[in-house]
Amino acid sequence: MIDPRLNIIDKRLAKIRKIIAVSSGKGGVGKSLIASTLALTLSRSGYQVGLLDLDFSSPSTHIILGVKGVYPREEKGIIPPVVHGLAYMSIIYYAGNCPSPLRGIDISNAIIELFAITQWGSLDFLVIDMPPGIGDATLDMIRLVKKISFLVITTSSKVAFETVRKLIELLGSLKVPVIGVIENMKMTDSLFIRRNIESLDLPFLGGIEFDYKLEESIGNPNKLLETQFGRSLGWLASNRAEIRS
Amino acid sequence: MFRGSSMHEWALAEAVVSTILKLAEEEGLKDVVGVKIKIGELQQIDREIFEFALSQFQSSSLRNAKFNFETVKAKFKCRVCSHQWNFEAENLEEDVSEAIHFIPEIAHSYMRCPKCESPDFEILAGRGVWLESITG
Numbered sequence: 001m002i003d004p005r006l007n008i009i010d011k012r013l014a015k016i017r018k019i020i021a022v023s024s025g026k027g028g029v030g031k032s033l034i035a036s037t038l039a040l041t042l043s044r045s046g047y048q049v050g051l052l053d054l055d056f057s058s059p060s061t062h063i064i065l066g067v068k069g070v071y072p073r074e075e076k077g078i079i080p081p082v083v084h085g086l087a088y089m090s091i092i093y094y095a096g097n098c099p100s101p102l103r104g105i106d107i108s109n110a111i112i113e114l115f116a117i118t119q120w121g122s123l124d125f126l127v128i129d130m131p132p133g134i135g136d137a138t139l140d141m142i143r144l145v146k147k148i149s150f151l152v153i154t155t156s157s158k159v160a161f162e163t164v165r166k167l168i169e170l171l172g173s174l175k176v177p178v179i180g181v182i183e184n185m186k187m188t189d190s191l192f193i194r195r196n197i198e199s200l201d202l203p204f205l206g207g208i209e210f211d212y213k214l215e216e217s218i219g220n221p222n223k224l225l226e227t228q229f230g231r232s233l234g235w236l237a238s239n240r241a242e243i244r245s
Numbered sequence: 246m247f248r249g250s251s252m253h254e255w256a257l258a259e260a261v262v263s264t265i266l267k268l269a270e271e272e273g274l275k276d277v278v279g280v281k282i283k284i285g286e287l288q289q290i291d292r293e294i295f296e297f298a299l300s301q302f303q304s305s306s307l308r309n310a311k312f313n314f315e316t317v318k319a320k321f322k323c324r325v326c327s328h329q330w331n332f333e334a335e336n337l338e339e340d341v342s343e344a345i346h347f348i349p350e351i352a353h354s355y356m357r358c359p360k361c362e363s364p365d366f367e368i369l370a371g372r373g374v375w376l377e378s379i380t381g
Binding site: 100116117 | 252253255256257259260261263264267268283344347348349350351353354355364365368372373374375376377
């Protein structure tokens with residue numbers, strides 16, 4: 001028996017110029033904040049942007065963006081609602097506030113279903129907030145989305161970097177494009193991450209300093225873009241051509 | 246919770262037709278005469294809309310195709326206590342039923358093992374839409 005959904009995914013993504021998976025080996029490094037803020041930044045720069053929260057067990061971009069009271073529209077599939085200028089898709093439309101305790105095969109099936117039925121239309125960028133690690137979602141993005149490229153996030157910690165190194169190694173061995181690495185929540189002038197990334201022959205896109213006031217902007221996209229974090233990421237998105245090209 | 250009228254059957258029908266055409270090309274079939282499709286009960290596909298959508302996506306190589314549909318009962322097995330049970334859509338609220346219609350795995354968010362109440366269960370059968378075979 002053949003799963004017909006796999007044959008339609010390329011068509012669903014055909015009109016998207018660039019698909020960016022915001023990823024890390026470790027949780028808690030700021031992937032969701034960076035994915036949400038990057039999507040907002042690109043959108044405010046005039047691009048057509050979609051944001052997909054693929055962290056099914058712990059979705060959080062809807063909290064960051066303050067998404068409430070919107071649902072996809074049905075039209076030969078499902079059309080994501082536009083939230084703060086972004087075509088926004090998340091499992092929360094279906095799971096609501098309930099936990100989604102999914103094992104591997106279920107995660108994979110839900111990912112395939114979402115990619116098969118979501119009609120994104122024409123976009124310049126689709127930003128994907130990935131769950132941490134190199135598990136089902138990462139493997140499925142590599143398997144299903146031919147034009148995926150990874151934006152890798154780490155903190156300054158050696159602990160985080162060790163998991164990121166494995167993610168980078170996996171992507172490199174599979175010849176999956178890596179846009180570069182962002183060092184998030186930087187608290188010192190340490191060059192540890194930069195030197196290690198450069199030794200791996202990857203672009204070190206820059207560091208974003210730890211922002212003590214960031215939490216106050218959660219749920220308010222305008223405020224988020226005005227934070228030190230938002231401005232730093234905005235600068236990277238404008239000045240590092242790797243992200244937009 | 247949701248708006249619409251089961252139009253997401255169109256997306257699945259398009260995927261089925263796309264797969265049939267790809268298979269037919271791979272197998273050198275110029276005229277497909279028979280297509281067997283299995284439809285999982287869990288996804289609660291509206292057959293009428295699905296069949297209509299299939300007819301709208303058809304191409305010349307499918308003009309003589311006869312579609313045969315088989316509905317597969319949805320069955321679950323608890324990973325904790327091994328209890329097995331069947332899907333009963335009528336016991337679900339409309340919102341929940343709709344959510345499962347779109348993404349069947351959402352069942353894990355709303356359903357529990359009727360015996361031990363664990364959400365850690367396996368969907369043994371009856372998930373999604375499958376292309377079983379084509380003949381030419």
